[in-house]
Amino acid sequence: MKWWVGPARLRRLGILGMNCRNLDFIGRYNPRRLYPLVDDKLKTKILAEREGIPVPKLHFALREQFRVKRIGEMLRPLAGFAVKPAKGSGGRGILVIQGQENGAYVKTSGRRLDLGDIKRHISNILAGLYSLAGTPDVAIVEELIELDPQFAGFSHEGIPDIRVVVFRGYPVMAMLRLATHESDGKANLHQGAVGVGLDIATGRCLMAVQHSLPLKVHPDTGADFSRIRVPDWPEILTLAARCHEMTNLGYLGADIVLDRRRGPLILELNARPGLAIQVASDHGLLARLRRLESLGNTHATVAQRVEFAMASFGRDLGGRKGFSEY
Amino acid sequence: MRSRLFFYIIVLVLIVAGCAIAWQRHLQTQLPLLPGVQAPIWLVEARVDFTARGEPVTVNLDIPDDPPGFYLLDEQTASPGYGFFILTENGNRRGEWSIRQADGPQTLYYKIQLVPIPLAATSRGELPVAPAATSVHWEEAEVVAARQLLAVARERSSNPESMTRELIKLLAASEPEQNAALLLSATPLVPLLEKLLNYSQLPTRIVNGLYLEDGRRNQQLTPKLEVFVGDRWLLFDPRTAHQGVPENFLLWNQDRRSLLDLSGGHNSQIRFAMLSQNLPAAQLASLTAADSPFALFGVHSLPVEEQAMLKMLLLLPAGALVLVFMRIMVGVQTSGTFMPILIALAFLQTTLLPGLISFVSIVAFGLLLRGYLSGLNLLLVARIATIVIIVIFIIVFSSLFGYRLGFNTGMTVNFFPIIIIAWTIERMSILWEDEGPGEVLVQGGGSLLVAVLAYLLMQWSVMAHLSFYFPEINLIIVALIMLMGNYTGYKLTELHRFRAVDQQGAP
Known part of the structure; x- marks a missing residue:
């Protein structure tokens, strides 16, 4: 594998860079006054409970x-x-x-x-x-969140969570983050957790990466990632999309866990979601974000937006298209 | 889109303003754009010797007023026991030494520092009042010779300047003609020329000047002729008829007055010594351009102590530029946003290698002790305060230790901002616990890399010179930083980070 990619190639793949994310998306769609809502987990939790969005107790x-x-x-x-x-x-x-x-x-x-x-x-x-x-x-x-048995074997010493990037209320990209021994039970990719890109249309595994490098099986348990299919997928996307209404943040990352008893719960929200999701999904964010920017206010309800996202951003529906092809 | 346009206009204005102000400052104050440029100056010393008679003594010496081709930088006298005063009379300055009683051989010194400047730049103040030619008395036989000589000169010339030149040629010829020889037998060449020119109604005077040659001693003044033509005095060499002020020629005595008046003594003698020296051009410019509007807003016009502090402050933007570049364009991780600049500032005091060694060793030693502290279960603020004090101890100890071993580098560590070091230790230690030593190396190494690069830029003599003498350079730096703040492209490190994307996507 090469040690680097040319910037022209990255642009063609529609990869969102840190600077572009900060200026064009976080800076433009996330007003600073809204940050405390998500930077303080206690505030997020109280707000979510008021809105009827399920969170860990x-x-x-x-x-x-x-x-x-x-x-x-x-x-x-x-x-x-x-x-x-x-x-x-x-x-x-x-x-x-x-x-x-x-x-x-x-x-x-x-x-x-x-x-x-x-x-x-x-x-x-x-x-x-x-x-x-x-x-x-x-x-x-x-x-404590109890591990959903469907994920048994996929996460080592930790609960997996699903990161969904939500832009203007549309779920744009999702990945499953699996703890490893190296990440010490945490689900953060830079600490060594495995990121599994999920197909927005189906919740199936697209590919998996650890430390930005692709892999097929879990390094600790040996479980095959290609079997992964997240249950209650539309419900999860809906939950993530509702966070837009709850916080008014235009560009946010929703971290969702699947509890064995209670189902999907919002764990926390992030006003500056990271970019590793692109590597895990093997797909750039920029093309999808630009497309949604040009969309206007076509879809009024959460259900409509989720439906649109599932129909537009699925792997089998031209999701691999590069930015320039839109 | 309109706001974008406005943004680029601001950036453009900043850059243009920075360049234009710097260039104007360079032109107006002669501040060199690059460091290390040397400018020559002349040190000229007039030495007056005489024998005093045990009476009150007054020595009155003509001193240069506003010599063409030179800027008078400084003057001083060395004359034990004498009072000294500069008298100014019709724009003519004379230095006067006085003492109530003096006996025996006396020596007085008058020293002057001169900066050569282009002749055209010499301001001669207000135009002199047109003088009248002095009346001349000739012997009977001389009148005819003078008239004939002047007639010949007038014949061969068209204006006062050429007439003067012709007259000099006639008289200074190696074998002068009959009339010239007659006149020269009675009067020496230079006074004769003055006499003749005044006789032909051209106001003329004898001036005395000094040819400046490095390291010469016991020099005498050389007489020259000045003829008033039009509205100013023109200088002629009485031997070569060359017109104009020669290079390195200092006009000393201009106003038809005696060079030296002495009362209360005899055997007076005046000799000159001179020396060429080099002064940093920047220092010189700050001295010569003191009344320019740029000097008013120049940092170098402040007292030295304030200068030193501002010198540091004005360097900070350069460090910030490096930091912004490394973080936005390259994507280097640093611990604490601006910590690298503070470290770089400390490096400026300690120089690079000793600074690097002592910084790394203090932080490493601090990390070691911090490991022990974490077992004591202290509250955060108290723990950091403890680390601050430990850091102080480390610094004191290493200073003393270094001093005993005989090198001063130990002392340099106290330039590091102690609080910054303490926080660095604390953050690094938490980072170590949370994310492992790898992350500590990445962030610590990133911080040090940025600090070293910022240091290299800040200690680069050109940068130091520009930021100090041309503070407006920082406008350009601000513009560059603003431009980078607008960069939405990929960071260099992202090209590596996203390498996996390329693999499967490759056609």
């Missing part, structure tokens, strides 16, 4: 340092839970505890933490270590 949120002392009591009734910084980014500062065994907290990787580790982690969150600007933060403790 919040156990409690911690704002003050002195309450960290009593965290042991608060955690006692919970079997598994996830601790997150409300303003964290890129999956940093997320601690997932599978269960408790005689006072020890077991991570998904099987590592055992004691109460002191949990306390330190939470107090780091409160001090703003993981927050974007280093400002004081809130620690969120929410329910």
Whole structure:
């Protein structure tokens, strides 16, 4: 494999670059005043619950340092839970505890933490270590997502999530992010998770990449990616598209998990979704985004938009077309 | 689209303004566009020796006023015990030394620094009042000879200048004709010429000047003739009839007045010594162009302390340019947006290699201690404060250690912004825990790479010179940064990042 691609070729493939994303899409379609809605997971969660969009249940949120002392009591009734910084980014500062065994907290990787580790982690969150600007933060403790059995074997020590890029309310591109041992149970591609591009029309696997390189089977479990077909696909796309109405962000990334009992849930939203999804989908975003830009306000409802996206951006429907061919 | 047009107009205006102002400043103040340009200056020393008689002494020396072809940079005297004052009279300056009592041999010095400038640029102030020719007295026999001589000269000439030249040729010939020989036997050449020209109603005076040659001592003034033609004085060489001020010729004494008046002493003698020196042209320009409007808004007109600080500040945009380029066009990751510039500024103080070594070692050592701190379970702010203090200890220790070992490089580390180092350590350590040592190397290496590049640009002498003497250069930098802020193309690193896309898509 070559070590680089020429810029002309990238442009022909319609690959969206970081600078172009920041200027032409984030800068133009995402007003800054809306950022706090998605940069603060607690705010997103409250907003989503008000709109009737399903999210993982919040156990409690911690704002003050002195309450960290009593965290042991608060955690006692919970079997598994996830601790997150409300303003964290890129999956940093997320601690997932599978269960408790005689006072020890077991991570998904099987590592055992004691109460002191949990306390330190939470107090780091409160001090703003993981927050974007280093400002004081809130620690969120929410329910543990239970792995949908359909994904058993595809994700190692972590829950897979589905990233859907939504532009002007249309789901544009989607990928499934699978945790690996290397990514330590996290679903962030730059940490070593596997990205599986999904066909917008069907929810089937297009291809899979890890560290920007294609692969066929999961590096830890050996599961064959080509078998993947995400269930409840239209429902997932609808959920993602509704986030546009909820936040008014023109260009956003919705992270969706499939819970065994509750079905698709919005995990978090992102006003600056990354570009790796293009590599995982083996397709550039730019062509689809430009097409939607030229569309005007044709589709009023979420259902219409999802239908349009599924009809237009599917793999078998000319989805491989380069930008210049539109 | 209209706003885009407006944007490009702004960028264009900034670039044009930056270039135009810099060019105007260059023209007006003679500031060189490149560093290291040297300009020659002359140091001329007049030495007056005389023997005092034990009475009050007054020495009155004619000094250069506004010599054509030179800018008078500085003058000073060395004369122990004497009072010195410069008298100005009708635009003619004379230096006067005085002392109540002096006895025996005395030596007085008058030193002057001169910058050669193009003759055309010499301002001669207001036009002199047209002088009258002085009346001349001849001996009986001389009158005829003078008249005949002047008649010949007039015959061969068309105007006062050519007449003067012809007259000089007649008199300065190696074998002068009869009339000329007669006149020369009574009066020396130069006073004779003055006399003859005044006799023919051309106002003429004898001036004295100095041929400047590097390293000459015990020089005497050379007399020249000045003839008033039209509205100004024209200089003639009384031997070659050459018209105009010769190169490296300093007119010292112009106003028909004696060169040296002495009362209270005798045996007076004046000798000149001269030396050519080189001064950085930039320094010179800041001295000579002090009254130009550009000098008012030039950083170099400030006190030295403020200059040093502003010098740093004015270099920052260059560093920012490198940073913006590396982040937007190349796509290098740095830890902390502007940290690389601060590191680069510190490198400017420490120079590159010692700075790099001490920075890396401090951060590495700090990371080691930070690893221990994380076990103590401290709150974030307190932990960073602790790291700050540890960093201070490391710096103090390495300074002392370096000093004991006999090199000063240990001292240089205290130029690093301590808080920045502490935050770097903290961020790196979190990065290490979260994303592994690889990411630490990527971001730390990226920061250092940008810092080194920014440093290389900022310490480049041309950049330092331009940003300091031509601050308007920064307008161009702003324009470039704005242009890059508008770049929607791919970053260099993205060409690698998206390489997988090409594989299957290839036809």
